[in-house]
Amino acid sequence: MLWLVGTVRGQRVRESAGTVNPQLAEERRAAREAEIYRSATHGVRPTRTFGEAALSYLKRPRSQDTKRRLNRFLAWLKQTGRQNVRCDQVMQELLDAACEALTDANAAPATKLREVFTPVKAVLRHAAIRGWCAIPVFESIRQGKRRKEWLTPEEAERIVALSPSHLAAMFEFMFCTGARRSEVLSLDWAHVQLRYARATLREVKSRPEDEKDRIVDLPPRAIAALAILPGTKETGTVFRRANGRPWHPDPRISGAQINRQFQAVAREADILRRVSLHVIRHSWASWHYAVHGNLKKLKEDGAWESLDMADRYSHLAPEGMKPEILAFWYRGIIAAETTNREAEAKGSRK
DSSP, X not given: OOEEEEEETTEEEEEEOSOSOHHHHHHHHHHHHHHHHHHHHHOOOOOOBHHHHHHHHTTSOOOHHHXXXXXXXXXXXXXXXXXXXXXXGOOHHHHHHHHHHHSOTTOOHHHHIIIIIHHXXXXXXXXXXXXXXXXXXXXXXXXXXXXXXOOOHHHHHHHHHHSOHHHHHHHHHHHHHOOOHHHHHTOBGGGEEGGGTEEEEEOTTSOGGGOOEEEEEOOHHHHHHHHTSSSOSSSSBSSOOTTSOOOOSSHHHHHHHHHHHXXXXXXXXXXXXXXXXXXXXXXXXXXXXXXXXXXXXXXXXXXXXXXXXXXXXXOOOOTTOHHHHHHHHTTTHHHHHHHHHHHHHHHHHO
């Protein structure tokens, strides 16, 4: 990495040129020198460092994931001697280097966007609004279209049957409510009303100022799954590990642990498609639409911000699957009702 070192109009300069290319470094030296002259002559305010812009950006409530990613990027800047890099020096080459250092070699484009590009661009937009730099422009990362999987009720039954009891209850609850992983892990007995078949889910994944609670109606299967869980059912975390202890407080760690177990059970259940724990939310959305046929109701019940997002999660189920979905959600009840109807029919024939 080449550096810009010297004094211009009494201002000491020692900063990275952001490149190893001598020609590009010379261009940036000339631009930096011109900027200092303009500032000294016309009183033009120089740009802020990325660290200063990030500090300003983080003064407002941000999600824990956003803070973590920005802190990782800032730590990497410091480790590579770029802690004084200005907002207008954060260019494509710098972000490419950050991706190489902060993500795995075979990281998917979506991972690079989530871990590096998105948080950095958010800070630079914040800086641009305040006149500290131009609006950032970077090469778009092409994301290959990946098929969104979902599970049928019969596949869900196999997964539940093969899962340990503490995970089976969690998976049943998710298949019945479409709860997000973070909502499930944060669910407290104080927010569950088994008597009224309701639970209040806390959306802890969103930014603090946007956090919303949502009330979900619990079908009989979800109630049965919760009822057999150990504990007083008054306060405390609902879903716990096999030893009764809470999951790791960091949802990234606990979520990864649960996801690995879910994938192992799915393979044991002869589900050969590539699936993850998140496939349950896609499955619930597809089942919901198959039963109700109402995209607006799906958006509200699933707490999506737009109809387009709800549509992306729901997949067209084949005709005739509705009874299977209802049988999953109302396990035992529909079977009993069917038996009663058959008995009544036989009685009337006699």
